[in-house]
Amino acid sequence: MGNQTALGFLVIALLAAGCHKDPPLSSDAPYELNLPAGFSMPSIPANNELTVKRVELGKLLFFDTALSVDSTVSCASCHHQQFAFSDNKALSLGVNNAVGFRNAPSLGNIAYHTSFFRDGGVPTLEQQTLAPIEDENEMAFSVPGVVERMKINPDYVALSKIAYDREPDAFVLTRALAAYQRTLITGNSRFDKYYYQNDVSALNESEKRGFQLFTSEKTNCSVCHAGIDFSDYSFRNIGLYEMYADTGRKRITQLDEDYGKFKVPSLRNVELTAPYMYDGSVTTLESAIEHFNSGGKENQYKDALVQPLSLTTDEKQDLLNFLKSLTDVSFIENEEFAP
Amino acid sequence: MSRNKILSALLLVLLSFTYTGCDDPPDEETATFVLDMKAMVNDSAFVLGQTYQNAQDYKFNIETLRFYLSNLILTGADGSEVEVKDVDFLNFENNHSTSQSKGEQVTGTIPAGAYTSLRFAIGVDSTRNSDDPAQYPSSHPLSIYNGSHWNWNTGYIFLKIEGSIDSTANGSGNFGNSFLYHTGTNPLYHEIQFSDDFTVAPAETFEYKMKLDVNRFFYNDSDTLDAVNDNFTHTTGTFRIAERVTDFFSGAFSKR
Numbered sequence: 001m002g003n004q005t006a007l008g009f010l011v012i013a014l015l016a017a018g019c020h021k022d023p024p025l026s027s028d029a030p031y032e033l034n035l036p037a038g039f040s041m042p043s044i045p046a047n048n049e050l051t052v053k054r055v056e057l058g059k060l061l062f063f064d065t066a067l068s069v070d071s072t073v074s075c076a077s078c079h080h081q082q083f084a085f086s087d088n089k090a091l092s093l094g095v096n097n098a099v100g101f102r103n104a105p106s107l108g109n110i111a112y113h114t115s116f117f118r119d120g121g122v123p124t125l126e127q128q129t130l131a132p133i134e135d136e137n138e139m140a141f142s143v144p145g146v147v148e149r150m151k152i153n154p155d156y157v158a159l160s161k162i163a164y165d166r167e168p169d170a171f172v173l174t175r176a177l178a179a180y181q182r183t184l185i186t187g188n189s190r191f192d193k194y195y196y197q198n199d200v201s202a203l204n205e206s207e208k209r210g211f212q213l214f215t216s217e218k219t220n221c222s223v224c225h226a227g228i229d230f231s232d233y234s235f236r237n238i239g240l241y242e243m244y245a246d247t248g249r250k251r252i253t254q255l256d257e258d259y260g261k262f263k264v265p266s267l268r269n270v271e272l273t274a275p276y277m278y279d280g281s282v283t284t285l286e287s288a289i290e291h292f293n294s295g296g297k298e299n300q301y302k303d304a305l306v307q308p309l310s311l312t313t314d315e316k317q318d319l320l321n322f323l324k325s326l327t328d329v330s331f332i333e334n335e336e337f338a339p
Numbered sequence: 340m341s342r343n344k345i346l347s348a349l350l351l352v353l354l355s356f357t358y359t360g361c362d363d364p365p366d367e368e369t370a371t372f373v374l375d376m377k378a379m380v381n382d383s384a385f386v387l388g389q390t391y392q393n394a395q396d397y398k399f400n401i402e403t404l405r406f407y408l409s410n411l412i413l414t415g416a417d418g419s420e421v422e423v424k425d426v427d428f429l430n431f432e433n434n435h436s437t438s439q440s441k442g443e444q445v446t447g448t449i450p451a452g453a454y455t456s457l458r459f460a461i462g463v464d465s466t467r468n469s470d471d472p473a474q475y476p477s478s479h480p481l482s483i484y485n486g487s488h489w490n491w492n493t494g495y496i497f498l499k500i501e502g503s504i505d506s507t508a509n510g511s512g513n514f515g516n517s518f519l520y521h522t523g524t525n526p527l528y529h530e531i532q533f534s535d536d537f538t539v540a541p542a543e544t545f546e547y548k549m550k551l552d553v554n555r556f557f558y559n560d561s562d563t564l565d566a567v568n569d570n571f572t573h574t575t576g577t578f579r580i581a582e583r584v585t586d587f588f589s590g591a592f593s594k595r
Contacts, residue, residue: 117491121491121492121493122490122491122492122493123469123493124471126471126473127471127473127490127493129473130472130473130483130488130490131490131491134490135491142486143473143483143484144477144483144484169476169477170472170473170474170475170477170482170483170484171473171474173473174471174473251492251575251576252492252575254575254576254578
């Protein structure tokens with residue numbers, strides 16, 4: 001053929017090659033965390049940076065009942081997105097309806113926590129995943145058992161290779177679950193719009209008064225429920241009981257002064273995470289407020305900040321309304337987090 | 340002097356450096372050290388699940404027996420220290436001990452030569468005790484696959500002894516009671532030392548045979564363990580029992 005025709009064919013061929021936009025099947029990419037206004041990047045371990053495939057694998061595992069011995073219980077069985085990844089029971093039910101030890105906490109903003117479990121016995125999110133799998137009252141299984149099931153699942157095998165460049169194993173299981181959980185960021189409540197996004201109309205007057213009260217020296221709520229996640233992640237004895245059957249932090253440290261201390265929970269989405277306290281014994285937000293208003297029950301190790309507050313009915317209502325403004329509807333409806 | 344002669348002289352000087360000034364020291368000769376640890380009851384190999392009678396005349400058996408051994412170190416006759424192994428896991432539930440010749444083994448490469456003592460610790464040392472077991476491959480001693488880790492209070496279970504025991508001395512072996520001893524936490528990391536002269540020849544596989552006397556789990560020179568009443572510990576909350584069990588266990592090792 002003539003030179004021009006050949007050149008024409010060449011140009012067309014080149015253009016066609018350039019238009020082939022399908023990504024190769026075996027690629028991964030960084031997962032960009034969409035941080036709400038005011039949030040800093042959480043600390044992420046160097047060997048578990050967030051990628052699309054890691055989060056995808058972690059999400060599959062989070063919703064997979066195969067992590068339990070009889071394939072009936074998954075992480076999501078006790079951490080429901082509609083309850084901000086907590087449960088609506090005081091104590092969740094595991095395999096064979098076994099009753100759990102403590103109230104399932106919300107996983108919202110879990111990426112920012114500095115220790116895990118209500119007594120802080122575990123230092124990393126990766127390590128936390130080991131416990132529910134092996135707990136008799138939760139998944140009643142074993143990590144080696146879960147790994148064996150992963151190895152015969154082609155999706156898990158393929159994803160493990162892409163995400164972590166290895167076969168499914170304990171490392172992949174724990175890292176992937178941690179990666180997915182780190183994406184569960186909640187920071188888009190009406191309060192956030194008001195405070196971090198400067199929308200002064202996002203809160204009504206009662207809610208604004210409630211916020212003022214929350215941060216005032218009259219209540220000192222924000223001393224413990226501090227900062228952008230409404231918790232300093234410290235351990236406090238709030239006088240829930242005179243005598244604690246579950247000694248909390250003391251179980252870990254064996255120190256008398258840690259008697260009855262439990263991790264301060266975040267108050268984000270608190271409207272959705274009833275019942276409250278480490279044992280789910282406080283069923284409504286109103287009674288939670290009343291607990292602090294009353295100053296709690298006396299015990300030797302109760303925190304000095306927990307004192308009778310003498311709140312008026314209106315003040316309690318304002319506080320309640322403020323707490324409800326911490327609900328982030330976009331968090332519980334975000335399809336990214338759902339299977 | 341001609342240029343050629345100067346060059347030759349320089350060449351000679353260079354060559355002399357090559358052959359005299361830059362010799363490497365001779366290679367150290369190495370050998371293989373094998374700590375062969377056999378669980379025994381009196382003079383027989385310990386058998387998992389078999390009924391025995393302890394020094395207090397209680398019939399008992401043991402169904403779980405495993406422990407971490409760390410920092411196996413030999414001291415040379417010249418005072419130098421040689422690490423054989425940083426951490427290893429010995430599990431007597433695998434029926435190795437039913438074999439007449441072998442126990443659980445800890446192996447490492449060492450320089451050949453004369454030695455005067457060895458030491459090791461029961462447990463995992465504090466630099467590793469809060470490690471994440473999931474990061475280790477299943478063949479590694481610190482892997483979660485060894486089932487010796489507390490997942491709710493991060494740390495390794497240094498020693499697990501579990502079994503059953505009669506309620507009374509000279510009983511029928513009906514085992515009305517069970518015992519469970521899980522020790523751990525950094526304060527219970529426990530070093531043991533043995534003075535002994537031995538020489539390891541180059542390229543030798545040197546087996547150092549030791550005995551773990553199961554009877555000694557229940558008594559030592561100063562204390563006796565009541566495995567009926569003091570029958571349970573996960574260490575936190577029952578530290579004293581775990582500490583005593585550690586002491587008994589430490590006294591159960593000897594050369595065989």
